[in-house]
Amino acid sequence: MIVGVLGAAVFIGAIWFNEWTYFLIFLGLNLLGIAEFYRLLGAQNIKPNTVLGLALGFLLYTAVFLVQKDMLAVELLLLAVPVLFLAFILEMYRKKEHPFTNIAFTMLGVMYVAVPFALLHLLGFLKGEYSWQPILGLMLLLWASDTGAYIAGKNFGKHKLFQRISPGKTWEGWAGGVILTLAVGYGLSYYFKDLYLYQWLGMAVIISVFGVLGDLVESLLKRDLGVKDSGTLLPGHGGILDRFDSLLMAIPFIVAFLKIF
Incomplete structure (x- = not known):
């Protein structure tokens, strides 16, 4: 409980203060999440670089941020492609077993x-300059989805959502998360004026669907690797991937939705 409250306070403060505190807090999550993902793979004797x-991960996250800040030419992002191919060259010198498996999982961690996290910058700079409203709104919608699902699932949950992967999730819990997320999205439209009502409600729907799918994907990963939690960094909350799996899955769909509509 204390960890959750303190974490939420730090997040809100960093997102609200300015673009550089936002940049740093999510940079830390980005690097910790990648490291945690690679550490999990050790359970299956996979050795990513x-x-x-x-x-x-650092270069991609930072480069996209600097492009959004107009401090870096967008054409330089093309360098990411040849840099990715360094994985093939470097693997020849690492002399590890199953080199192409290692290469694949190295790239998977970045993807x-x-x-x-890099795409999150497009949300923060949606209007050309940094605004905390879309990012903080996104976090509030995610928290609403989790809270609604927990309350409804605990009190009314009977029908399993995806028992093979996550026995604890129910359709009733999911419905509760959808209702609370839509309600919060509606409320945000009155106070956070960067987006229109239909955009906030669209984000709420995307989070309701792809947020829970992100949770299921991470559960599938842990089942495949034979671990209970992705890490122990956050006491009582597991690891970075445990806490931000919904966010990671939802961001690409939200950015695409807001850029197109």
Whole structure:
């Protein structure tokens, strides 16, 4: 409980204060999430190139932020492609077993964690300059989804949502999360004027669907690797991936929705 309250306070403060505190808080989550993902793979004797993956995650996250700040030419993002191919070259010198498996999971860590966090910048700079409203609104919608699902699932949950992967989730819990998320999205439209009502409600729907799918994907990952939690960094809450799995899955769909509509 204390960890959750303190974490929420730090998040809200960092997002609200300015773009650089926002940048730093999510940079930390980005790097910790990548490192945690690679550490989990050790359970299956997979040996991704952790140094390269962290470097790629840092560069991608930072480069997209600087492009949004007009401090870096967007064409320089094309360098990400040849840099990715360094994984093939460096693997020849690492002399590890199953080199292409290691390469694949090195890249997967960047795609699964760093790409969504990098795309988050497009949400923060949706109007051309940094605004905390879309990002903080996103976090509030995610928290509403989790809270609504927990309350409804605990009190009314009977029908399993996806028992093979996550036995604790129910359709009733999911419905409760949808209702509370839509309600919060409606309320946000009155106070956070950067987005229109239909955009807040669209974000709420996307989070309700893809947020829970992100949770299920991470549960599938843990089942595949034979672990209970992704980490122990957050006492009582598991690891970074445990807490932000919904966010990672929802961000690409939200950014696409807001950019198109």
